[in-house]
Amino acid sequence: xxxxxxxxxxxxxxxxxxxxxxxxxxxxxxxxxxxxxxxxxxxxxxxxxxxxxxxxxxxxxxxxxxxxxxxxxxxxxxxxxxxxxxxxxxxxxxxxxxxxxxxxxxxxxxxxxxxxxxxxxxxxxxxxxxxxxxxxxxxxxxxxxxxxxxxxxxxxxxxxxxxxxxxxxxxxxxxxxxxxxxxxxxxxxxxxxxxxxxxxxxxxxxxxxxxxxxxxxxxxxxxxxxxxxxxxxxxxx
Numbered sequence: 059x060x061x062x063x064x065x066x067x068x069x070x071x072x073x074x075x076x077x078x079x080x081x082x083x084x085x086x087x088x089x090x091x092x093x094x095x096x097x098x099x100x101x102x103x104x105x106x107x108x109x110x111x112x113x114x115x116x117x118x119x120x121x122x123x124x125x126x127x128x129x130x131x132x133x134x135x136x137x138x139x140x141x142x143x144x145x146x147x148x149x150x151x152x153x154x155x156x157x158x159x160x161x162x163x164x165x166x167x168x169x170x171x172x173x174x175x176x177x178x179x180x181x182x183x184x185x186x187x188x189x190x191x192x193x194x195x196x197x198x199x200x201x202x203x204x205x206x207x208x209x210x211x212x213x214x215x216x217x218x219x220x221x222x223x224x225x226x227x228x229x230x231x232x233x234x235x236x237x238x239x240x241x242x243x244x245x246x247x248x249x250x251x252x253x254x255x256x257x258x259x260x261x262x263x264x265x266x267x268x269x270x271x272x273x274x275x276x277x278x279x280x281x282x283x284x285x286x287x288x289x290x291x292x293x294x295x
Contacts, residue, residue, distance in 0.1 A: 059186075061104035062152055062160045063095040065124075066144050067168040068135055069112025073274050078110075078168050079118045082279065083286040088115065090171035090295065092122045097175040098164065102182075105156065109148040111135040127155070141165075142254045149249065162186075163244040170240040170272035172282070174294055178241065181264035185243045192251075194243040194262040197235035198270055205231035235263060239272040268293040 067078035067088060079086045095106045108119050111130040119126065128151050134144045145165055153159055162185070164178065177196070185194040202208050204220035206228045211217055225231040237256075248258065269292060273279050285291050 059102070059162060060158050060160045061099075061102050061162045061164065062149060063099055063104050063106045064109065064145055064148055064163060064165045065091050065095060065106070065119075065168055066109040066130075066141065066148070066165065067112070067115055068130075069110060069115055070135070074276055074279055076114075077273060077279070078112075078115055080279070082283050086118050086122070087171065087273075088119060088168050089122050091166040091168045092119065092124050094171070094173060094175060094178065095164075095166055096123070098178050098182075101175070101179070104164070105152065105158075105160075107148055107152045109134075109144055128152075140254075142249075142256060145244070146249045146254065149246075160246055162246065163248075165242045165244070167239045167241065167272065169274075170238060170270065172238075172268070172270040172291065172295065173240045173266070177264065177266060181241070181243060184262055184264055185245070188262060190260055191262045192245055192248040192258045192260040193256075194264055195256065196238055196240040196242070196266055196270065197263045198238050198266050200234045200236040203228050203231045203234055205234070235265065238266065238270040240266070240270050 074080065078088050098104060099106050106124060107128065108124055108126040109128060109130050110116060116126060128148060134147055145163065149160060149163055181194055181196065185191055205223040205225050208220045209217045210220050223231060242256065251258065271278065273282065
């Protein structure tokens with residue numbers, strides 16, 4: 059099986075300037091995902107590729123052992139560009155450049171590094187054991203439940219539950235999950251769909267049993283670093 063591990067990171071993060079190469083617990087943020095990519099690649103003889111529009115990110119990645127000749131085009135470097143189309147463009151570039159056709163793509167999100175190779179291996183087994191599945195994404199159990207304590211506005215202007223149900227406790231409501239943006243597996247056929255979205259009609263999940271969240275705001279960065287520095291993650295990163 060031919061596998062490509064992708065890492066995608068723009069240089070122009072607005073929420074946390076310079077996020078992808080900012081130091082966290084003594085290392086550039088991207089270092090954690092490069093390390094995970096190398097561990098997984100060693101187990102599966104996979105290739106690793108980087109998509110960025112930033113020369114600074116390319117330079118830091120090279121210092122960490124990830125070289126690239128790819129520079130993300132401008133139309134995939136703005137706020138309206140989708141992650142899936144960005145990955146697809148990189149996959150097609152690497153296939154042409156390396157002269158291979160990949161069977162599976164693993165995307166590691168740089169801004170959500172709270173994972174380890176055991177997570178990746180377990181998820182790999184789930185996606186490869188289901189021949190009909192198109193993709194898989196990592197999740198955690200949601201803290202809010204649309205059947206119990208999430209509301210939306212109705213057509214009459216009043217508010218009610220997002221999902222209908224007569225559940226009196228959160229524990230009795232159906233279990234729901236939230237994407238933690240940490241990693242995604244895509245079978246190559248996933249990118250043949252006419253309208254590509256992260257959640258397909260044949261998606262699987264990998265539920266993380268430990269804390270995992272992505273970095274959207276500066277306070278998230280501080281909180282994650284606190285957990286790392288004080289050994290409070292509850293698992294080996």
